[in-house]
Each structure stands twice: as C-alpha cells, then as structure tokens.
Amino acid sequence: MNIVMLGHSGVGKTTYMASMYGTLQSPINGFSLKTEHSSDHDRLVKNFSSIKRGYYPDATAIRSEYRFYLYHHGNNVFPFRWVDYRGGDVYERSDNEQAKMLHQDLLNANGVIVFVDCPTLASGNIRKSGIQRLINLLSVTLKEISHSIPVAIVLTKVDMVSDLGEREVNVLNPLLESMRASENIAGTIIPIACGTEMTNVETPLLFNLFIGIRLEVARLAELVNEHIREAEYYRSRSNPFTWIDRKLSGLRTYGELADDKIYNARSKYYALQKLEPSAEALGKYLEGCPIF
Numbered sequence: 574m575n576i577v578m579l580g581h582s583g584v585g586k587t588t589y590m591a592s593m594y595g596t597l598q599s600p601i602n603g604f605s606l607k608t609e610h611s612s613d614h615d616r617l618v619k620n621f622s623s624i625k626r627g628y629y630p631d632a633t634a635i636r637s638e639y640r641f642y643l644y645h646h647g648n649n650v651f652p653f654r655w656v657d658y659r660g661g662d663v664y665e666r667s668d669n670e671q672a673k674m675l676h677q678d679l680l681n682a683n684g685v686i687v688f689v690d691c692p693t694l695a696s697g698n699i700r701k702s703g704i705q706r707l708i709n710l711l712s713v714t715l716k717e718i719s720h721s722i723p724v725a726i727v728l729t730k731v732d733m734v735s736d737l738g739e740r741e742v743n744v745l746n747p748l749l750e751s752m753r754a755s756e757n758i759a760g761t762i763i764p765i766a767c768g769t770e771m772t773n774v775e776t777p778l779l780f781n782l783f784i785g786i787r788l789e790v791a792r793l794a795e796l797v798n799e800h801i802r803e804a805e806y807y808r809s810r811s812n813p814f815t816w817i818d819r820k821l822s823g824l825r826t827y828g829e830l831a832d833d834k835i836y837n838a839r840s841k842y843y844a845l846q847k848l849e850p851s852a853e854a855l856g857k858y859l860e861g862c863p864i865f
C-alpha cells in the first residue's frame with residue numbers, strides 16, 4: 574500500500590510522521606509499527622522524543638520515503654510505503670502543472686492524507702497559504718480517480734487554536750462534497766496535535782490502513798473465487814482421453830492444472846485469513862471515527 578501525504582510546507586507532515594511512529598511503538602489495541610530500515614526507526618524515534626519535549630524537527634525539503642510494517646499482536650500483518658512526495662515545491666507551480674503532479678501522485682497512491690493547519694484556517698488567510706488552491710485542485714482531481722482509496726483530512730496543530738468557527742471550516746466544503754459524491758473514496762476528517770501532548774496521532778494512519786486492508790481482503794477473496802472457478806473448469810475437462818492427449822503432447826494434465834489452481838486458491842485464502850482479524854480489530858477501533 575502506498576500512502577501519500579499532501580499539504581504545503583510547514584503544515585506539520587514531518588512532525589506528524591515522527592509523532593505517529595513514536596506513539597505506535599507502544600501497541601494501541603494490539604497495533605504497532607516497525608520500519609524496514611533501522612536507520613529510519615532511529616531517526617523517527619529521536620524526532621518523536623524531541624517533539625514530546627516540545628522541540629520540533631527542522632524543516633527539510635528532501636523527498637522522503639519510508640517503508641513500514643503494521644504489526645498486530647506481534648505479527649507482521651501489512652507492509653506499506655509512505656511518501657512525502659514533493660516537499661513544498663508542488664505548491665509553487667502553476668495550476669496546470671500542479672494539477673498534473675497531483676493527478677500522478679493520486680494515481681500511484683492507495684491512501685491519501687491531506688494536511689490542513691488549524692491556525693491558518695482560523696486566521697482566515699487560506700488563500701495566501703495555498704490551502705484554497707489545494708482544496709480546489711483536490712476536489713477536481715479526486716473525481717477522476719477510478720480506484721478505491723481512503724482519504725483522511727488531517728487538521729493539524731489543533732492545540733494552537735481555541736475554537737474553529739463554522740465559517741473557517743466551511744472552506745473545506747468543496748473537498749468534503751466531492752469526497753462524499755465519490756463512490757471510490759472512503760473519507761474522514763481528524764483534528765490532531767503533536768507536541769508535549771499528542772492528540773489523535775495514530776488515527777489518520779490507522780484509518781488508511783483499515784480501508785487498505787479491507788480492500789486487500791476483498792481482492793484476495795476475489796482471487797480465491799477466481800482460482801476455484803478455474804480449478805472447476807480444468808476438473809470438468811479432465812478425463813482419460815484428455816489425459817492421454819495432454820501426456821502425449823508433453824503438457825500438464827487438466828487434473829494437474831486443477832490441482833495448481835486449488836493450491837493457489839488455498840494460499841490466497843491463508844493470506845486473507847491472516848488479514849481478517851486485523852481488519853476487524855481496526856474497524857472496532859475506528860468505530861467513533863466518521864467515515865463518509
């Protein structure tokens with residue numbers, strides 16, 4: 574699964590990644606994270622402990638990509654890739670170019686986290702910040718995406734605002750509307766805070782993984798059925814005449830081909846069975862989270 578973060582520079586993406594990784598070092602409802610590379614682990618954990626002391630990571634403009642594993646009760650259940658694609662630069666381009674890049678990012682993504690910061694929303698200064706542009710572009714681009722995809726809107730730095738008025742949040746309406754209208758998008762909206770106090774930091778990621786795992790379970794179930802259908806087809810063609818014919822032609826017999834398909838169906842079914850408890854537990858954990 575490829576998860577993409579979108580949001581202008583300074584919105585809190587790097588801080589978020591370290592915060593959710595550090596938080597998920599202690600299992601939440603049995604779920605925890607590991608990185609594929611230990612150097613990534615070390616850096617994220619170091620950033621996390623600084624953030625917990627109130628020191629935020631330095632701004633970086635490099636494209637970063639991390640490979641993680643979701644663990645459930647100590648079992649590695651689901652790999653995913655996390656990409657901070659373009660740092661800030663995508664937001665400094667023309668509308669047309671930006672639309673193309675976003676479109677490409679979304680085509681390659683199986684999960685999206687859109688970052689919008691609360692202080693900017695509250696200031697009413699969204700036009701200058703680029704939020705308005707991102708929302709307009711996303712509202713259009715998401716309509717064109719034809720694969721199923723989770724999209725979490727994360728309202729960052731909620732600790733910095735005392736109150737978010739309806740007028741300020743209304744800015745997000747075009748985006749929320751196009752997410753609601755799309756059958757392919759499972760959306761949610763989550764306010765978070767990263768700092769000495771962490772609020773909701775694991776939820777946007779777990780939401781993405783929940784939808785991603787559910788889609789994977791559905792894909793595996795479809796494959797199981799497909800292999801079984803094919804096995805039945807081969808079985809129906811298997812008889813002494815075709816057996817001799819296939820043997821003489823040096824081909825695998827229909828019986829053998831049917832066995833191969835059953836073997837494949839079984840292995841997909843095991844994979845599905847391994848994922849199902851995680852999908853269920855994530856669903857339970859996210860019960861209070863609005864999904865639209």
Ligand SMILES: Nc1nc2c(ncn2[C@@H]2O[C@H](COP(=O)(O)OP(=O)(O)O)[C@@H](O)[C@H]2O)c(=O)[nH]1
Binds near residue numbers: 631
């Ligand atoms: N108060 C507060 N400040 C935050 C929070 N998250 C990020 N920041 C601030 O926003 C700055 C930019 O965050 P960063 O993660 O580097 O943004 P990025 O450019 O999107 O990666 C940080 O240096 C912090 O000062 C938060 O949850 N609360």
Ligand SMILES: [Mg+2]
Binds near residue numbers: 586587588633
């Ligand atoms: Mg960053």
